[in-house]
Amino acid sequence: MNDSMKIESRWAKALVIILLTLGAITMLFPFFWMISGSLKTIREITSPEIIWWPEEEQWDNYTTVLTMKTNPFGIYFKNSIIVAVANTVFTLLTTILGAFAFSRLEFKGRDKLFSVLLATMMVPSQMYIITNFITITRMNLYDSLWAQILPYTASVFYIYLLRQFFNQIPDQIYLAAKVDGCSDWKYLWKMMVPNAKSSLVTIGLFNFIASWNAYLWPLMVTGKVEKRVLSIGLKYFASDSGTDYHLMMAGATIVILPLIVIYLVFQKYIIQGIARGGLKG
Numbered sequence: 001m002n003d004s005m006k007i008e009s010r011w012a013k014a015l016v017i018i019l020l021t022l023g024a025i026t027m028l029f030p031f032f033w034m035i036s037g038s039l040k041t042i043r044e045i046t047s048p049e050i051i052w053w054p055e056e057e058q059w060d061n062y063t064t065v066l067t068m069k070t071n072p073f074g075i076y077f078k079n080s081i082i083v084a085v086a087n088t089v090f091t092l093l094t095t096i097l098g099a100f101a102f103s104r105l106e107f108k109g110r111d112k113l114f115s116v117l118l119a120t121m122m123v124p125s126q127m128y129i130i131t132n133f134i135t136i137t138r139m140n141l142y143d144s145l146w147a148q149i150l151p152y153t154a155s156v157f158y159i160y161l162l163r164q165f166f167n168q169i170p171d172q173i174y175l176a177a178k179v180d181g182c183s184d185w186k187y188l189w190k191m192m193v194p195n196a197k198s199s200l201v202t203i204g205l206f207n208f209i210a211s212w213n214a215y216l217w218p219l220m221v222t223g224k225v226e227k228r229v230l231s232i233g234l235k236y237f238a239s240d241s242g243t244d245y246h247l248m249m250a251g252a253t254i255v256i257l258p259l260i261v262i263y264l265v266f267q268k269y270i271i272q273g274i275a276r277g278g279l280k281g
Contacts, residue, residue, distance in 0.1 A: 034256075037249035038062070045245045061250040073251060075226055076233035080212060080255075083148045083229055087211040088204050090153035095203060098154070099162035100188050104174055114163075117156045129217065136221055147221040148229065152211065158203045165199045166192055201269035209259055230255045 037045050039057040065073045101107075102114050132151045141147040169192065177187045193200070215231045222228050234255065237248040 031256075034249050034252055037246060038253045040246050040249075042244065042246050045249070058246065061246055062254065065247050065250045065254065071233060071236045072225065073230070073233055073254065076228050076230045077254065079145060079227065080229040080231075083145055083218075084208050084211040086145075086149045087152055088208045090149070091155055091158065091207045092200060092204050094154040095158045095162050096188070096193060096200070098159040099166050100184075100192060102159065103163045103166035104192075105184065118160060121156050121160075129220070132217075133220055142221055143223050143227055144221075145227065148214075148218050151217070152214075155207070158207065161203060162196060162199060165196050169195060198269045201266050205262060205266055208262065212255075212259060 036051075036053055038061055039059065040051065040054040041058055044051050044054050066077075067074070102110060136142055136147045136151065141150070173191065174187060177191065182190075213231060214229075218229050218232050219235075222232065230251075234248060234251050237244045237251060
């Protein structure tokens with residue numbers, strides 16, 4: 001490689017680093033502004049001048065948010081944990097069973113049924129939200145945590161993704177296990193699930209984030225304060241008398257912090273799941 005090519009290579013690397021740095025700053029700036037706003041006073045956050053960082057950090061904003069009686073964020077946080085965890089556990093269970101059935105079990109009309117399920121992915125979720133609401137009210141589950149959990153305990157998209165991974169496991173292993181007397185149930189949990197751990201963690205994380213950030217459905221099926229979740233609680237910092245922007249920023253930080261922690265803990269499995277083809281379409 002001559003000197004001119006080396007110089008061009010260095011410039012190309014430098015340009016890539018600059019673009020990646022600018023992209024990182026663009027993506028991280030909203031988080032910085034949110035944290036900065038959560039530590040400001042109401043005067044600083046509503047000031048017409050840009051105040052990048054408060055003169056004195058108001059850590060009491062977080063205490064105020066978590067101890068408010070009119071907008072009990074502590075209860076919202078507990079409800080969000082219950083709903084997101086239950087939704088994720090049930091979704092993983094239905095995803096595992098559905099993916100195994102459509103990838104290994106032989107039954108009449110299997111492929112046609114799977115095609116019909118895939119076709120339902122083209123239907124916008126807003127189309128069946130009224131039907132779900134009617135079903136929940138008829139089951140007397142309105143204004144309960146179960147109303148926020150049950151309608152979203154299965155996902156065709158996640159079943160499709162896991163089925164694609166299960167299909168990569170050779171059929172010969174399954175046939176050999178059947179010859180040795182291994183049941184389908186035992187083969188699923190002893191062979192298929194351990195090998196799909198990275199894909200399942202990725203699916204679980206995506207589902208947890210979607211459930212944690214859900215807004216429209218929890219808003220429709222909850223009326224009592226003690227049944228609200230965090231995404232709904234943020235709405236009540238705004239009122240006719242004004243908006244507590246500093247408290248809203250503190251609440252938003254509390255909402256997003258668990259997602260960041262979960263992602264940092266499980267990012268290794270996410271990378272493995274993508275690298276092994278578990279999320280390739």
